[in-house]
Amino acid sequence: MKRLIPAFLFIFLFASQGLAQTAVRIFYQDRSEVEPLFSNPDVMVDNVKPDTVIAYVFDKGMRYLDEKGYYYETFVVPCYRGQKLSTTSLYYPEYNEIRDTLHSFAENYPDLCRLDSLGPTQEGRWMYIMRITDNPDIQEDEPEFRYSSTMHGDEPVSVPFCIEFIKMLLTGYGTDTDITEFVNEIDMWVMPLYNPDGYEHTPSWQRTLSNGIDPNRNFPVPDGTRGGDDTYTVYQETQAFMDFCDERYFVASANFHTGALVVNYLWDYTSTRAPDDELLIAMSKGYSSRNEPMWTGSFTNGITNGHDWYEVKGSLQDWVYWQRSDMDFTIELSDTKAPPVSSLDGLWDDNRDAMFYLPQWVLRGIRGIVTDSITGEPLPATVSVEGIDKDVRCDPAVGDYHRILLNGFYNLTFSCPGYRTKTIVDVYADTIEATRLDVQLVPLGTSRIHGIALLPDATEHSGIQVQATSGDFTRTDITDPDGNYELTFLIPGDYTITASKEGYGDTTVSATIGDYDDLVENFTLYQIDTVYLVNTDFEMSAVLTETSGTEWEWGIPTSGPETAHSGVNCWATNLDGNYSDGAEAMLETDEYELPANATDAKLTFWHWYEFERGDSWPSYRRYDGGNVKIQVDGGEWTVITPEGGYDGTITSSNPYIGGEEGFNGETNGNHWHTEEFDLSAYTGHTVRIRFHFGCDTGTNSSGWY
Ligand SMILES: [Zn+2]
Structure with a gap:
């Protein structure tokens, strides 16, 4: 007998839905009298007229109408299905x-x-x-x-x-x-x-x-x-x-x-x-x-x-x-x-x-087809109209969209996962014939920044976070043991790229990314107890400014080393040839406050140079060259000396840095190498650094990069 129970329950539930409905006209004088009916599931309101509500009412609802004292009458909708007349053509077909x-x-x-x-x-x-x-x-x-x-x-x-x-x-x-x-x-x-x-x-x-x-x-x-x-x-x-x-x-x-x-x-x-x-x-x-x-x-x-x-x-x-x-x-x-x-x-x-x-x-309105800018394939894009919070979608089979709009000018935004969003402003919508606006969307992931971030004091370089940010858009990667990182799916824009790791100072560069760029940015991170003033390889344009002369240029070198140490750009006394005879030029940093509590402070940079030198060792005549100077708290500029010293004293015939120690020589500096200057004597002070280049008249050479 147990098998019968589910059957019994089924019948009971089915019947409880109250299949029987009665068509009813409910009369009222004030609309508030019938408002409760609109939310009553046992009364299916079909029409509200000025004095009558037409409704289909379940049995339970009929009892409700009686209990609440509604005045109503029932009616039957006559059925003309299948009935045909000889005098008219249309009828209700079966x-x-x-x-x-x-x-x-x-x-x-x-x-x-x-x-x-x-x-x-x-x-x-x-x-x-x-x-x-x-x-x-x-x-x-x-x-x-x-x-x-x-x-x-x-x-x-x-x-x-x-x-x-x-x-x-x-x-x-x-x-x-x-x-x-x-x-x-x-x-x-x-x-x-x-x-x-x-x-x-x-x-x-x-x-x-x-x-x-x-x-x-x-x-x-x-x-x-x-x-x-x-x-x-x-x-x-x-x-x-x-x-x-x-x-x-x-x-x-x-x-x-x-x-x-x-x-x-x-x-x-x-x-x-x-x-x-x-x-x-x-x-x-x-x-x-x-x-x-x-x-x-x-x-x-x-x-x-x-x-x-x-x-x-x-x-x-x-x-x-x-x-x-x-x-x-x-x-x-x-x-x-x-x-x-x-x-x-x-x-x-x-x-x-x-x-x-x-x-x-x-x-009417605005219509078109949205496709992939590379493959031409139709896209399931979303079309948004500024000021109307109702997006329409493209039919992915063809990529077509049809946005009905009243006459006027509209700003449309096209978006699709995996693609760069595109906004087109002031599109005229026509109520006679739709304005055609076909749109191509550029896929994301076509631009990339990658490279190596290194910890110079370590044998293993994993765990450095490299983050590229452009407005609200951010991509992050963590280096592997060799220091490799890769930031993909970049949208075009101006980026700030920062490499960071706990215990090390952040290193930041700027870059502009286009649609299909593949950019290399390498980083070196130093432990934070040492302050590095200008951690540059002449690659960063932002931190240096030419303050005197016209020799210094920033860009892609085709002379001298013929390539930047990292990235594609660097500073050079001449990007595509020798420096000028008799020239002087200065490249300077902004003011930089060396923290008083720094236990160590250093200036390091990568460079490459060839400067005119005459005679032979030990009595070289160092005609042209460059050196690094420091200005402390806005005072006089003085030469600072790198670890290991300069190449020697510049000859007195050089009107700019003659008599000063400096970088000089045709062969000893023409490879990318680092210099390090101890600045610990200047902690607690505001300093500026100058890269001072000077040349006498007569002969010139590739210069300083
Ligand atoms: Zn209906």
Whole structure:
């Protein structure tokens, strides 16, 4: 007997959902009387009129109405399904007729349409959708628009309208210029019957899905709250619709209902206006103004904001716009839920032009294709419009985007993971024909900085952090035991690159990175108890300034060493030849305060030099040369001597540094090597360093680098 228990529970739960619903007109005098009904899951409000609420009420809800003393009357929506009149052409076809008609369209117009389905319903019928466009098997650079009809099974008017609309496009193609252009330019999808189970329900039409759930209260709500069906469960038909939308890139769409005569634009769930509010209003009016009874009906200009009318949570249009940036509208085509067959021809006349007009909005605004700048492949990029917090996505199959916008100038930003974001300003959006703006995005990872960072007192160089920063953008790497580091995926920009390790002083350089640069930067880090004043190899332009003369140049050397010690640039007395006869030049640092508590202070740098020298050892005549001077606390400049001393005394014929010790010689300095100066005598003082070059007249040489 135990096996029976699950079966019993299943039946019990199924019944507890209260499948039976009663159509009710609830009368009121003040709107506050009926406000509680909008959030009552047992009362599915369908329409709010000035004195009446139309609702579908579960048994529990009927008891609630009685308990609270509401004044109401029940009614039955008459069912005209399958009924035909000899005097009119349109009627409400049965599901099987709809199916057969769609199949015959697909067979007769194979170049213009494809019949597809979102999947089966709970009772096994198909949720058909017809695609109408030129080249229906090819994904083209065309905007997609979707009509869907009758998600409420007892709101059947648009079923024959959608079929007529499909027929109009197929039969008019090639003969009617406007229709031909429409089919060529728009990827049009029409779903004549969203809820065939409700539509086929006997003895009368049923609003809900087979399981009693209102499909237009069953979508996830943007604020995460429970839908109007009081469940977080997304049922089969809703899931199929969401899956279908997720696979496609609908630009705009509308779902048809009856029970009122109005275009309802989102949001339904909140009084906050949608980011595209102005545009949604313009599109809504575009439809209603082409439907005279709607335009002149009980709603001003035939439109209403959804929430202004009455709050709905879990509606299709809210989900579609929230998740897919698809501008969806809920269009109510008739005050009478199911008007008699005799009125269908007239209603179709009221709506035909509007139905043909609304999809053409997808051809307005700004459109284009976003591709990889190197491969040309289409990208799944995101397109943002400044001031409108609603991004649209490119269809990755073609890379096309279609951003409907009202007339005006806009700033657009294109972004895609793995690519450099691009902003294009002042793009004019046209409401007659979309402005075309194709965009190429540059892949990240094409620029790199790499090199070696060393600890001169260590045999192993791992654990040095090298960080490159440009604005908010940062890349970091840690050196391996050989000191190697690599910073990849760099976006173009001006960078500060810092090598650091605990116990060592930071070393920082600046560099400008372009789109495809591959830059080498090497670092040497010194222990922090020694202060190194100018830890330079003549590579850093920023810390040195030529204060006298015109000899010093900063750039890529083609003479002398013919290459910088690190990086590509260095200082030189002449980058591409010998220094000038009789020249003097000074390269100086800014003021630098040597900390009083430094236990040691040193000046080190890499250099290379060739200076004119005459005669032979030991009585060299040192005509040209250079030396290093220091200025302490703004006082006199004095020569400082490197560890191991200078090459010798510069001859007195040199008018600038004659008689001073200096670097000199044609061969002893022409390789990159370091010098070290002890500055510990100057701790606690502010100092400047000068690289002083001087030349007598007569002969010259490569110079100082
Ligand atoms: Zn409806």
